[in-house]
Amino acid sequence: MLYIQESIRIEAPIEVAWAWMSDLERLMQVNEFHVAVRFENDVRRGKGTRVLIDHSFFGSAPEARGARVTHWEEGAGIGWVETDLKAPKSAFPHSSQYRLKPLPGGATLVTDELRGSLNLPVLGKVADRLLRDVFASRIVRRECATLKARIEEFAAGWKAGRAAA
Incomplete structure (x- = not known):
């Protein structure tokens, strides 16, 4: 079993970060391999x-996987499980x-x-460790960077919209 955090x-208030992240279609496509939801x-x-x-893995033909939201705490967190439709355990x-988590100064800490x-x-364990160290940890770091960029861009528009109102 691998675990990455x-x-x-x-740089956005938690309410704005949640407004962006609670759109599941948007959030689920932060992963670079998720091409459609x-x-x-x-x-x-x-x-x-x-x-x-x-x-789609490295340009491969898209392949559907099933996901089910298992955790939804309004304003605080979202989680889901994802499995292969044909072979759920592989x-x-x-x-x-x-x-x-809200931070001082109107910022938010997002944990992935x-x-x-x-x-x-x-x-099993050796393969999982290799997957974690060589591949998956980089994907999660990129997801965090993507979340930061997209939510901060969204927050700028949110702020501008409120100022105009």
């Missing part, structure tokens, strides 16, 4: 929401969790957590 300071029904927020996420089943396993029968 990264945190980043976002489709909701299974009209429910687009909250615990239990079901989503199909099309993945192809890196994992969970993603995002937590928000990834847990999962390749579930390989022979080299």
Whole structure:
């Protein structure tokens, strides 16, 4: 099992960060391999929401994986599990969790957590450690950088809109 946690300071109030992050379609596409998000029904927020996420790895044809929101704490956090539709215990089943915490000066600390396993029968722990060290930790760091850029851009528009009103 691999576990990665990264945190980043976002120069936006927690309410603004939450407004951006609570849009699941937007949040789920922070991962560079998530090329499209489709909701299974009209429910687009909250615990239990079901989503199909099309993945493309290094230019491959998109492949759908199922995701279900397992954690929704209004204004504070979102989490989901993601599995392969054909073989749920293979192809890196994992969970993603995002937590928000207010910081002094109107900023927000966003924590991005990834847990999962390749579930390989022979080299399980070694393979997971390699995946974490060589690949997945970089992906999570890039997700944090993307969150920072997109939320701060959103916050600038939010601020401008409030000033104009």
